[in-house]
Amino acid sequence: MNFYVIKKLVATILHKTKLIKLAASVRTKGLKKPRIIVLCYHRIVEQGGLISPQCISPKCFEEQVCYFKNHFSVINMTDLERYMSGDFVLLHDAVLFTFDDGYEDNYTHAMPILEKYGLKGCFFVASDPVLKGRPYWVDELSTVLQALHKHKHDFNMSFDGLSLLQRFIDSPECDKGILAKQVFYYVNELPLVQRNEWIHKIRLVVPELPKTPALMNLAQLKNLMELGHCIGAHTVSHPKLSLLNREQVEHELIEGILSLRQQDIMIDYFAYPFGKIEDLPKERTYFFSLLKKYQIKLAVTTEDAAVDLTGSPYLVHRKVMSAQSLAQIALKLEMLKWQFNLKNA
Ligand SMILES: [Zn+2]
Known part of the structure; x- marks a missing residue:
């Protein structure tokens, strides 16, 4: 129990x-x-x-x-x-x-x-x-992650937080929720400008974004x-x-x-x-x-x-x-x- x-x-x-x-x-x-x-x-x-x-x-x-x-x-x-x-x-x-x-x-x-x-x-x-x-940036991040987890992506670049994002993408379905939260906690601590840039960067690799x-x-x-x-x-x-x-x-x-x-x-x-x-x-x-x-x-x-x-x-x-x-x-x-x-x- x-x-x-x-x-x-x-x-x-x-x-x-x-x-x-x-x-x-x-x-x-x-x-x-x-x-x-x-x-x-x-x-x-x-x-x-x-x-x-x-x-x-x-x-x-x-x-x-x-x-x-x-x-x-x-x-x-x-x-x-x-x-x-x-x-x-x-x-x-x-x-x-x-x-x-x-x-x-x-x-x-x-x-x-x-x-x-x-x-x-x-x-x-x-x-x-x-x-x-x-949209709220939290929702934007949530939909980007949702789209990312459906496809395999190669970022062809290096940036802070990439390894955490890669871990989210590679994780089995049952761990997605926990890892998505970790990505959120990471982004939530970034200063305003960096946070927006970070979301924008990963957004670029998603061909079609689901609606927030x-x-x-x-x-x-x-x-x-x-x-x-x-x-x-x-x-x-x-x-x-x-x-x-x-x-x-x-x-x-x-x-x-x-x-x-x-x-x-x-x-x-x-x-x-x-x-x-x-x-x-x-x-x-x-x-x-x-x-x-x-x-x-x-x-x-x-x-x-x-x-x-x-x-x-x-x-x-x-x-x-x-x-x-x-x-x-x-x-x-x-x-x-x-x-x-x-x-x-
Ligand atoms: Zn609120």
Whole structure:
């Protein structure tokens, strides 16, 4: 029995025996510590590419939505804003739905399911992909790798990272996913210009490039707004902000906000691309001052934790969601809430 199966089994037992529920009850009723978890989804689709962000099938997503609706209060960004400013009394555990990157499946699959259950979400989009149709570089890299793995290629040149790429091409089918991720990690660490050059270089050897996944268009974003969902900024081109200089960071943030506002999209919130603490801009205080200057009320990360009422409104934690079983999700969320209790005891 492997580790993954054991973890799933333990979660199922704790769930079935209602031990997770008991822990939640001790925390919320005994200790009076209800918590908010901001959920972070990416694609709601059956299957994505080799290095697509987390994909959850529409069926699995609906099961999760149904579970959250039945077991938690579901709040929106305005509630969260009020909570962070001490103006919202939290009586029960709550969740909030957010979606990163603006894939079209968010509109065609996620939104109808949220609407079916009377729930609203916040959708964070990078401005160039949705307004100018420039694909995310991650998707570009993913489709190039997909095309490369179908044919044998001779690069006839030498460049940094070639041996890793060659290893991906030569690897057996079962290892492609892992090696594609390694290529992604390598490219993700390159400075902006080198990263684009690197992708461009390997793109040249692919005769026909498959299409990158569709993103939402402006009309769809506006329709989401009309339905009461909210749209947030997610930079211009989805870079790792920690690798950029001050000027580039300013451009990515300001242009990412203003170009959406110019299209009459209301922008009050921001999500950091990749979103781990090490991915955030190096000049943190300066960045926060820019967020404030451009009237951003909350900024969200992807640090797995419950929302910290005492923390900065520009460092709101989120839990990245995957297609785990409901028992595993229930256990993980409860653990995050206890970690928070113990840390703040
Ligand atoms: Zn993103």
